[in-house]
Structure formats: C-alpha cells, structure tokens
Amino acid sequence: MVYKFADIVINRPIEGPFTYSIPESLKEDLKIGSIVEVSFGNKTVTGYAVGLSDKCDIEKIKPINRIIDKTLAIDSKMIELTKWISEYYYSSWGEAISAAIPGALKKGVSVKRHRKEKHDEPGEEFEFIDGSSEHLTPNPEQQEALDSIINSMNARTYKVFLLHGVTGSGKTEVYLQSIAHVLKLGLSSIVLVPEISLTPQTVARFKARFGDKIAVLHSRLLGSKRISEWKRINSGEARIIIGARSAIFAPVKNLGLVVVDEEHETSYKQEDVPRYNARDVAIKRAELSNAVVILGSATPSLESFYAAKNGKFTIIKLSERIDSRLLPAVDVVDMREEMTRAKKIPIFSQKLKEWIEKDIAEKKQVILFLNRRGFSTFINCRKCGYVIKCKRCSVSLTYHFDKKKLVCHHCNFTMAPPDICPECNASYMKYWGIGTEKVESEAHRLFPAAIIERMDTDTTRKRGSHDKALSKFKAGGVDIMIGTQMIAKGLDFPKVTL
Structure with a gap:
C-alpha cells in the first residue's frame, strides 16, 4: 500500500511524532524506519519515520524533504526498543532513536556518499x-x-x-x-x-x-x-x-x-x-x-x-x-600507622616502596591503580572551609597540574585555581586529595631511575594513544604503569608481579 503521510520523530527534547506529507517521488521508497530530512520550524533536521497513514486531519502539512539513505532503515524491533527507552527513561523518542544510529547519519550523510577511507581489518x-x-x-x-x-x-x-x-x-x-x-x-x-x-x-x-x-x-x-x-x-x-x-x-x-x-x-x-x-x-x-x-x-x-x-x-x-589456580595474595596496609611513622600523609606505604624497588631491581613490572585522575581532588579555604565547586554542577573541582586548571569531571568546566578564597578573601587555599598525576609525581621522586607512564583519559585522548601505551608496556618499555580503571581489568602482562 502506498501511504500519503508519515509520523516523524526528531532528535529534540520535545514530544512527537509530527505528521509530514510524503511527496510522490518518495512514496515508493519511504517506509517505517527510514531516516529522513525534514523542515522543523525554520531549521532543517534529521527525523525518523515511525508510522505511516493515508489520512490526516491537519491542514498545511509540510512535506518530507528527502530520504537520507534509501538503502538503510531502522528495523521494527529497534523502533520498539527506542520507544521503550523513551518511556522508561523519560527522554523524547527522537533522542532515543538518535542514540541508536551513527553520528554521520544523524547529520544527514548517506552511507553511500560517506567518504571512503582505507580501514584496518576488524580488531x-x-x-x-x-x-x-x-x-x-x-x-x-x-x-x-x-x-x-x-x-x-x-x-x-x-x-x-x-x-x-x-x-x-x-x-x-x-x-x-x-x-x-x-x-x-x-x-x-x-x-x-x-x-x-x-x-x-x-x-x-x-x-x-x-x-x-x-x-x-x-x-x-x-x-x-x-x-x-x-x-x-x-x-x-x-x-x-x-x-x-x-x-x-x-x-x-x-x-x-x-x-x-x-x-x-x-x-x-x-x-x-x-x-x-x-x-x-x-x-x-x-x-x-x-x-x-x-x-x-x-x-x-x-x-x-x-x-x-x-x-x-x-x-x-x-x-x-x-x-x-590460587587468587593473588592481598596485603592490607593501615595508612594511619604510616602517617604516624612518617609524620605526614604519605602516598606510598613503606612496604609498597620496598616491593616496588625490589621488582624494578629484578626487571619486573608494576601497575599502580587509582580511580581518580588529576592532581588534587579539591581545594578549600583553611579559614572558612569553603570548597571551590563547579558553577554548573555544584561538585568540587579537581586540580590538574598538567593544565594548571581546576576541572569539573562531569561537565568539563574549567577555571584557574584562585589564590584568594572567593568567600572570605583569605589567602589560605589548601590542595587536598590524591589523583593519578600526584601519584606519578611522587613515583618519579621515589624511583628516579624507573620508566614511569600514566594512563587515564587525560593521557589517552589522541587516537591510538591508548593502544600505543599498552604496547610499550607489554614490550617491557615501562617499569611502572599508573592509571585509572582502564588499566585495572582485562589485561594480562606476564612481567607484572605487583
């Protein structure tokens, strides 16, 4: 059956679908799941056909501009799944469908017209x-x-x-x-x-x-x-x-x-x-x-x-x-005792320092895991207790030494660290907490002869940097690898003993 109208949802936080007329030139090709281009307000946007009909009570209906790629359509089960997502998680249907397709299609680029590049084999x-x-x-x-x-x-x-x-x-x-x-x-x-x-x-x-x-x-x-x-x-x-x-x-x-x-x-x-x-x-x-x-x-x-x-x-x-096989031995160190002994809050316990020194001397490798990037986890005023927070998210900002910036790990808001408290104007700003940058800095101080690498989202933003770092570690080019969750699971390096 050839239909005259289509129900279209768009990638906007608004309820839909919206009814559009189907031009004669598209009636043979348009189907449920088609990815289309439509006019919405004064803009041209990508939409998704979720229903077809031959009757409509609304006058002055806009036509569908074009089908972005006639060879591709979202199947009925995916449409049903995205409908469930929109209802269960309280998003618009168009936003849910948008999550299910590649970005290029959302921007109106046909797969056939997408520029061809030489690709590696999968994996x-x-x-x-x-x-x-x-x-x-x-x-x-x-x-x-x-x-x-x-x-x-x-x-x-x-x-x-x-x-x-x-x-x-x-x-x-x-x-x-x-x-x-x-x-x-x-x-x-x-x-x-x-x-x-x-x-x-x-x-x-x-x-x-x-x-x-x-x-x-x-x-x-x-x-x-x-x-x-x-x-x-x-x-x-x-x-x-x-x-x-x-x-x-x-x-x-x-x-x-x-x-x-x-x-x-x-x-x-x-x-x-x-x-x-x-x-x-x-x-x-x-x-x-x-x-x-x-x-x-x-x-x-x-x-x-x-x-x-x-x-x-x-x-x-x-x-x-x-x-x-036996599970690896686990040694728990009471850092309160370490603090009493060292008269300060240490990053490395004495036992950990000794084990790292021993492994490096024996040409073995070490992985140090801390699921917190940055240098210091927050800054506060020692006089009034005010904590520097993100103006958008109201969470404490993390100090990144490499950037010399305070960064929100939720929305990426950044600002320069203040020398004076914004609340009471006192100049007693204190940096607290430990991130991977601080662990890396301390490791360089304690083990100056060791080759040390840090792996977190700050150091692996460039394409291929993640794989390059792991390849270097596997080849034995790194003594101590410091990182967040990305180094904590799924890796198998025979030389790692700590």
Whole structure:
C-alpha cells in the first residue's frame, strides 16, 4: 500500500511524532524506519519515520524533504526498543532513536556518499595483544553452564542468565562457546564490555576465534570507521558485535545472544540524554528478539542478584578458578600507622616502596591503580572551609597540574585555581586529595631511575594513544604503569608481579 503521510520523530527534547506529507517521488521508497530530512520550524533536521497513514486531519502539512539513505532503515524491533527507552527513561523518542544510529547519519550523510577511507581489518589495531584461538575443553561447571544456555538458544526463548563466576573461573570461555553455538544456529551476538579500554583485549581473543565475523563499535571510532562497521553489521557480514554500551544499538540481524561482561559496572550507565543503563537495555532488546542474555560478573550488582534470587534471572555459578589456580595474595596496609611513622600523609606505604624497588631491581613490572585522575581532588579555604565547586554542577573541582586548571569531571568546566578564597578573601587555599598525576609525581621522586607512564583519559585522548601505551608496556618499555580503571581489568602482562 502506498501511504500519503508519515509520523516523524526528531532528535529534540520535545514530544512527537509530527505528521509530514510524503511527496510522490518518495512514496515508493519511504517506509517505517527510514531516516529522513525534514523542515522543523525554520531549521532543517534529521527525523525518523515511525508510522505511516493515508489520512490526516491537519491542514498545511509540510512535506518530507528527502530520504537520507534509501538503502538503510531502522528495523521494527529497534523502533520498539527506542520507544521503550523513551518511556522508561523519560527522554523524547527522537533522542532515543538518535542514540541508536551513527553520528554521520544523524547529520544527514548517506552511507553511500560517506567518504571512503582505507580501514584496518576488524580488531587489527589490537594485534599487540595476544589472542588464543584454542578451543578449550570446558570443566564440569562450565559445561553445566553451557548446557543450560545452549538449551535456551535452541528453543529460541528469551532468558536471562546471571553467570556468577569468581575471577579466573573461565567466564569468557563460556561466552565464546555460547557465541560459537549461536553462529551454528545462523544467529548473531552482541558482546558488551564496560569500558572502551577493555575492548582491545576482548577483540583480540574473539578475533583469534572467529576471524572477520566480528565488528567493533565504541565512541572513539572515527565517523567513517563507525559507518563502515555499522554497514557491515546491517548487511549481515558481521555477526558478532563487540563494544562498549552504545554497541547494544548495533543493527544486527537475527539476534540470538547478548553478553554483558562485568554487568555490575557503573560505566554501562549513559549520563547524557538519552540516559539509559546498557545492561537493562540489553535485557529488553533480548526480550523483543527472543534472545538469550548472559550477565557475567564476579561481583553481581544488587539488582541482578535480587532478580536471580527471585527467579526472574537464572543464576549459574562458577566457583573454582581454572586449573585450581590460587587468587593473588592481598596485603592490607593501615595508612594511619604510616602517617604516624612518617609524620605526614604519605602516598606510598613503606612496604609498597620496598616491593616496588625490589621488582624494578629484578626487571619486573608494576601497575599502580587509582580511580581518580588529576592532581588534587579539591581545594578549600583553611579559614572558612569553603570548597571551590563547579558553577554548573555544584561538585568540587579537581586540580590538574598538567593544565594548571581546576576541572569539573562531569561537565568539563574549567577555571584557574584562585589564590584568594572567593568567600572570605583569605589567602589560605589548601590542595587536598590524591589523583593519578600526584601519584606519578611522587613515583618519579621515589624511583628516579624507573620508566614511569600514566594512563587515564587525560593521557589517552589522541587516537591510538591508548593502544600505543599498552604496547610499550607489554614490550617491557615501562617499569611502572599508573592509571585509572582502564588499566585495572582485562589485561594480562606476564612481567607484572605487583
């Protein structure tokens, strides 16, 4: 049937949809899910067709200007998913759909017209990380987990499994073998990891097992690369999608499995509009597709654990590490005693200094983790107690020594650090707290002969800088690596002993 009118939603924080007429030249090609260009007020904006009709009671309706790309359309399940997001998280429908497509399409650029560039093979930028293609034999616990998951996939029934496995228990191997079975069924998979920094390690292992069937999606991809991957997924060429939270919107065909690794991580929460939790969106998307969900964690979130205890999710436990390996030894140091001994608040305990010196002497490597970037976490006045805060967010500003600026880690507002208190005009401004910059500075002072690198979002903004730093560390070119969460998980460096 040829329709005369279309319901269009736009990427604005306003309710829709809005009705537009369909020009004769577009009637054959326009369909639900088409990405279009329309006039809205005195502006030209990108819109998304969510409904078609042949009647309209409104007069003087504006026509749709054009279809941005006739070869691409948002499928019905994605439209349904974005509708749910808009209602559940209180955003506009257009904003929710906008989160599900590449930025270039939102700007009105056709995939066909998007400039072509030479791209690496999927995962090629991560070749410095070893990935094993070996198909391992599952232990009894893994096999029991796989049997339950595979039975649900064979039945094509929606089900959520909470894979509660201790660190090193082989959760990733369960993911890999589940995905291998999904491929045999002719279905596709999405694998979510909590941080962009985890993607290289995951991709290397998956690429070794599945080759060019994978596609990678995350926010640091260049627009052209993201479009290229999006097109590979949309065509069915790529059937395993790996990435951070936005990868849940990948236009996969015949979704059979969604894996959410480290499901408890807060980085699955999108803080910008439309706000959403990718874990919960993954569960909803699987429900709409009759797919299976695996939520993996050694420390499940309270919500997931509660759902499992109440029968909403099925819990599977992996209680033993592979080959019965022991967990690393943990030594807890009371820094109050260190402060009494040193007559000040030290960054490094005496024991930690001794261990670092020993490892460096033995040509080993050290990773120091602190999930707080910057130099000092806040500044306050010693006279009146006033804390310098962001004028937009009302949170304390972090001092960055490299920039000589106070920075808001929520909205990126910056200002010069004041010498005089804005509240009482006293000149007793004190810098408090510890960030990765301060740890790096102290490490250079204590271990002058060591080669020290810092990895956080401040040092890895340039394209390729993250992978370059890890490659240098893997090659033994760094003695001490200091960083935030991006160095805390998913890495395997044999020379690291502390």
